[in-house]
Amino acid sequence: MPELPEVEVVRRGLERWVSGRVVARAEVLHPRAIRRHVPGAVEFSARMEGRTVGPAERRGKYLWLPLGGSDAILAHLGMSGQLLVVEPDSPPERHLRVRIGFTDGGPELRFVDQRTFGHVLVTGMTQAGGRSVPEPIAHIAADPFEKNFDDDGFAHRLRARQTEVKRALLDQSLISGVGNIYADEALWRAGLHGARPTATLARPKVAELLAAAREVMSAALSEGGTSFDSLYVNVNGESGYFDRSLAVYGRRDEPCPRCGTPIVRESFMNRSSYSCPRCQPRPEGGAA
Numbered sequence: 001m002p003e004l005p006e007v008e009v010v011r012r013g014l015e016r017w018v019s020g021r022v023v024a025r026a027e028v029l030h031p032r033a034i035r036r037h038v039p040g041a042v043e044f045s046a047r048m049e050g051r052t053v054g055p056a057e058r059r060g061k062y063l064w065l066p067l068g069g070s071d072a073i074l075a076h077l078g079m080s081g082q083l084l085v086v087e088p089d090s091p092p093e094r095h096l097r098v099r100i101g102f103t104d105g106g107p108e109l110r111f112v113d114q115r116t117f118g119h120v121l122v123t124g125m126t127q128a129g130g131r132s133v134p135e136p137i138a139h140i141a142a143d144p145f146e147k148n149f150d151d152d153g154f155a156h157r158l159r160a161r162q163t164e165v166k167r168a169l170l171d172q173s174l175i176s177g178v179g180n181i182y183a184d185e186a187l188w189r190a191g192l193h194g195a196r197p198t199a200t201l202a203r204p205k206v207a208e209l210l211a212a213a214r215e216v217m218s219a220a221l222s223e224g225g226t227s228f229d230s231l232y233v234n235v236n237g238e239s240g241y242f243d244r245s246l247a248v249y250g251r252r253d254e255p256c257p258r259c260g261t262p263i264v265r266e267s268f269m270n271r272s273s274y275s276c277p278r279c280q281p282r283p284e285g286g287a288a
Contacts, residue, residue: 029099
């Protein structure tokens with residue numbers, strides 16, 4: 001699933017190609033794509049027609065296009081969603097779900113989603129975490145790149161959780177935008193095993209972990225994100241290539257870039273965790 005860097009790459013593309021334009025029409029080709037827009041397809045389309053798209057914004061893995069006033073087009077890419085900017089006369093993509101045209105007759109915005117786990121909707125806005133955000137994501141915590149992200153507050157909340165540090169990193173109500181890939185990479189950079197209890201982390205170590213998360217996601221962003229297949233692309237259909245720079249994720253049995261010890265894979269919440277057994281020793285009593 002796309003994480004913060006991948007979604008930010010898409011946001012930047014929308015900022016360049018869509019913001020400032022006026023919606024002429026919106027067509028829903030698959031109802032599941034707007035399943036969270038309860039009023040349905042007709043209201044979905046009518047609510048955005050004739051409205052000017054504002055600067056694209058993002059929080060964690062969610063992005064939205066303000067529509068002026070108190071509405072916005074909110075999108076979550078799910079596992080395979082793509083927001084593409086293409087010429088109106090381009091052939092429809094095989095898994096095209098929603099298409100939005102503009103009054104200037106230029107490139108249109110298309111939501112393509114093979115597995116239909118992603119979604120788009122038009123929603124109202126509210127105040128949460130020091131900024132205006134779409135109502136459905138008011139419970140989502142600020143991400144580490146937001147100006148109002150509270151490092152000290154995060155450290156306090158993290159250490160108060162009775163859980164393992166990787167589970168905490170994936171908790172979007174604590175910190176948003178970090179997923180399985182960048183959690184593993186940040187933990188490796190900080191020399192922490194994902195099973196380490198959060199209560200045992202001193203504040204300086206939490207600060208080191210937070211810095212590691214920012215560093216690895218910034219590095220990924222500079223390379224267009226991480227793409228393991230053709231399902232994640234930016235608005236121009238191009239894939240990122242940060243997967244070539246990953247230190248541990250997906251590198252089972254390969255040498256650790258820091259010490260040469262073979263990377264190990266462990267089962268974690270129906271997913272996989274990757275770590276170096278030497279640089280990231282498992283805490284005593286931690287479940288295998």
